[in-house]
Amino acid sequence: MKCPKCGSERIQMTVSQERKKHGCLWWCFFGIFGFLAKKQNVSVCICQDCGHNWKIQQSK
Numbered sequence: 344m345k346c347p348k349c350g351s352e353r354i355q356m357t358v359s360q361e362r363k364k365h366g367c368l369w370w371c372f373f374g375i376f377g378f379l380a381k382k383q384n385v386s387v388c389i390c391q392d393c394g395h396n397w398k399i400q401q402s403k
């Protein structure tokens with residue numbers, strides 16, 4: 344796996360569950376989808392060189 348930004352292969356990957364805090368506006372617009380959506384495992388990759396981070400969604 345490579346960093347899409349700088350091409351480095353020094354990637355740190357962590358797995359977290361997609362349950363973030365959201366503001367009131369977010370809930371107003373997306374709340375219904377938030378309740379319908381199942382919890383997802385999300386892999387977060389962090390480039391050790393440039394700090395770029397991105398998610399890889401793993402639907403279960």
Ligand SMILES: [Zn+2]
Binds near residue numbers: 393
């Ligand atoms: Zn990078």
